[in-house]
Amino acid sequence: MTSPLAGVRVCDVTQNLAGPFCGQILADLGATVIKVEPPGADLGRAWGPPFWGGDSTLFLSANRGKRSIVVDLKESSGMAVLERLVDTSDVFVQASRPGAAKRLGIDAESLRARKPELIHLSVSAYGSEGPMAEQPGYDPLMQAYAGIISVTGQPEGAPARVGGSVVDFGTGMWGAIAVLAALRTRDATGEGASLDASLLDTSLAWVSYHLMGYMATGNVPGPMGTSLGSIAPYRAFATRDGHVMIAAGNDAIFQRLCAAIDRPDVASDERFASNPLRVRHRDILDPLIESATRDFTATDLLERLQAKAVPASAIRSMDQVVADPQIAAVGMLGGGHHPDVPDYRDVALPLRIDGERPTADRTPPAPGAHTREVLEEIGYSADDVERLFNEGAVREGA
Numbered sequence: 326m327t328s329p330l331a332g333v334r335v336c337d338v339t340q341n342l343a344g345p346f347c348g349q350i351l352a353d354l355g356a357t358v359i360k361v362e363p364p365g366a367d368l369g370r371a372w373g374p375p376f377w378g379g380d381s382t383l384f385l386s387a388n389r390g391k392r393s394i395v396v397d398l399k400e401s402s403g404m405a406v407l408e409r410l411v412d413t414s415d416v417f418v419q420a421s422r423p424g425a426a427k428r429l430g431i432d433a434e435s436l437r438a439r440k441p442e443l444i445h446l447s448v449s450a451y452g453s454e455g456p457m458a459e460q461p462g463y464d465p466l467m468q469a470y471a472g473i474i475s476v477t478g479q480p481e482g483a484p485a486r487v488g489g490s491v492v493d494f495g496t497g498m499w500g501a502i503a504v505l506a507a508l509r510t511r512d513a514t515g516e517g518a519s520l521d522a523s524l525l526d527t528s529l530a531w532v533s534y535h536l537m538g539y540m541a542t543g544n545v546p547g548p549m550g551t552s553l554g555s556i557a558p559y560r561a562f563a564t565r566d567g568h569v570m571i572a573a574g575n576d577a578i579f580q581r582l583c584a585a586i587d588r589p590d591v592a593s594d595e596r597f598a599s600n601p602l603r604v605r606h607r608d609i610l611d612p613l614i615e616s617a618t619r620d621f622t623a624t625d626l627l628e629r630l631q632a633k634a635v636p637a638s639a640i641r642s643m644d645q646v647v648a649d650p651q652i653a654a655v656g657m658l659g660g661g662h663h664p665d666v667p668d669y670r671d672v673a674l675p676l677r678i679d680g681e682r683p684t685a686d687r688t689p690p691a692p693g694a695h696t697r698e699v700l701e702e703i704g705y706s707a708d709d710v711e712r713l714f715n716e717g718a719v720r721e722g723a
Contacts, residue, residue, distance in 0.1 A: 328355020329678070333508065335359065336414040337391065338407070338431060340367045342464070342490055343524060344420035344448040345387035346497030351416070351504060352390025352685045353674040359410060359699055360391040363398070366692035366723035378665035380689065383490075387497070389661075389671060390685025394700070395693035395720040398429055403718040409703045411436055411443065415511075416504055420448040422459050433519035442517040444507045446500050452523040462524050464492040471528030476535055478548040485548075495527040557603040558582070558611055561640060562618040564626050569618065572636040576600065585633040586617040586626075656682055663688040692723040 333356040337348035345360075345367070352358040360367075367388075373381035394410075397403040411417055419431045426432040426447065433445040447453065450462025465486045468474045473492075478485030500522040507518035529536065535546050538554070551570060552560040558579070561568040573579045576599060583592035591597060591613050596606045603610055618626055623639055630637040646652060656673065659682075663669035674683050696719050700710045713719045 328683070330354040330356040330508075333357070333416065334414045335416040335418065336361060336407075336410045337418050339418055339420040339448060341369045341372075341420070342383065342387050342493035343496040343522075344418055344500070345369065345384075346494050347418055347446070347448065347500035347504070347522075348391060349387050349389050349685075350497065350501040350674065352687075353683045355683070356416070358391040359414075359695075360388065360393045360690065361398075361407065361410065362393055362395045362692050362723075364395060364717075364720060364723070366395065370692070370723075378663060378669070379691075385671065385689050387494075388689035390687050391690055392687070392695035392699060393690035393692055394696045395723065396696075397718050397720075398431075400716065400718040402713055402716050404430065406700070406703075406705075406713065406719060407431070408439065409705075410699075411440055413703050414443070415508070416444045416446065418446045418448065418500065418504075422449065422461065423447070423453050424459050437517055437519060440517070442511065442515060444504060444511065444518050444520065446504055446520040446522065448496060448500055449521065449523045451525045453521055457525075464490045464524070467492045467524040467528045471525060472532055472535065473528055476532065476546050476548055479550045480548055482548065491531060492524050492528050495531065496522050496524050499527055499530075552607075552611075555604060556600060557607045558614050560611065562611075562615045564618050564621050564623040567623040568640050569623050569626050569630070570638050570640060571614075571618075571630065574636065578635055579603065581633040582614070582630070582635045585629040585635055586614070586621075588613070588617050591617075659684060661686070661688045693719075693721040696721050 330351060333351070335348060335351050335356045335358040337344065337358050338361045339345050339348065348358045348360065367384060369384040369387070370380045372383040375382050377385060396406050398407060417431075417436055419426055421429065421431065423432070427435070433447060436445055437443050449458070450467065451457035451460055468477075468486050474484050474486055477487055500520070503520040503522060507520060511517060534555075539545060546554060550560065556572075556574055558571060558573050561570045571582065573582045579597070580592050583589060591610070597603045597610055621629070627637055627639060647658065652658060657675065658670050659673045660670045669688060676683070697710055700713065700719065705713070
């Protein structure tokens with residue numbers, strides 16, 4: 326498979342998860358990604374346990390395919406190194422707060438004045454404008470601020486965040502999409518771009534139908550456990566030995582569900598004749614469905630539902646997911662040679678191109694593992710490299 330971004334160079338000056346995940350997507354698609362880490366390394370490396378081979382699994386999940394160089398941007402010679410990296414890059418990704426980025430000289434205005442054709446992506450918490458622009462933000466804070474937590478968890482239960490870092494990884498995705506669009510435009514016009522992706526924007530996008538529902542009706546939604554407010558039956562139902570998630574997304578599936586659990590009386594009840602009626606009478610319908618599902622084991626119920634083409638799944642733990650034959654068949658849990666972890670595996674890019682899954686040929690780098698190599702690549706002589714090390718502007722290792 327031809328790498329779509331072969332020949333594209335990316336300077337990734339980000340830490341934690343959102344910006345690094347953007348860089349990992351670009352690396353998987355074939356870009357050369359240079360990860361610029363500060364003295365002390367990316368803070369995300371220490372976000373554990375769990376650790377694997379010395380780095381946190383949070384860090385490992387977002388830094389595949391990159392080379393690492395440690396640069397002290399507070400030193401003038403360190404900034405000179407970064408400027409050379411910019412000169413040789415097509416894309417620059419940074420995740421400092423707007424004021425800090427401007428003070429460092431890594432904001433879009435500063436770097437595109439130096440190189441107008443540069444595609445500059447800023448990843449921020451609350452965006453570049455407004456009263457919260459300079460405030461820090463992390464995934465759970467943004468889930469709280471944008472209302473995601475308000476619609477997550479059980480009714481009357483304690484607040485709950487979504488179990489995955491959907492805001493961080495989602496922002497990385499939107500950032501990568503913006504970069505791809507800008508590269509397409511630059512191919513046609515030669516012009517660079519100043520791009521923004523924020524945790525707040527991503528959070529709002531994830532609850533778009535909740536926000537639109539409130540704006541349309543004035544009704545404030547709350548948590549519904551595994552249910553969805555606009556479809557019924559659509560939730561986890563109890564069995565004799567666990568729960569099964571059932572998604573009866575249309576009238577035909579609802580009829581098949583009733584047949585699978587031997588409840589023709591529910592299927593013919595006029596109160597449940599359409600999805601709007603089922604949603605209206607959810608408090609009556611769901612107990613009727615569950616009174617039937619409780620008669621089966623989870624395995625037996627799933628077999629019945631699958632035989633009737635009713636979308637359903639057991640609620641599975643991570644060990645079950647890793648061992649699942651369907652997961653193995655789609656090839657999402659791949660591997661690569663990691664110098665410190667013989668059995669290393671990671672989670673691949675969730676797409677295929679011409680039947681093949683793009684993947685980078687590098688596992689996440691040790692901090693500063695490629696400092697000398699990259700410096701020589703961007704034109705520093707051997708003597709200059711040693712001078713930079715002696716000055717403390719660059720380092721091998723944290």
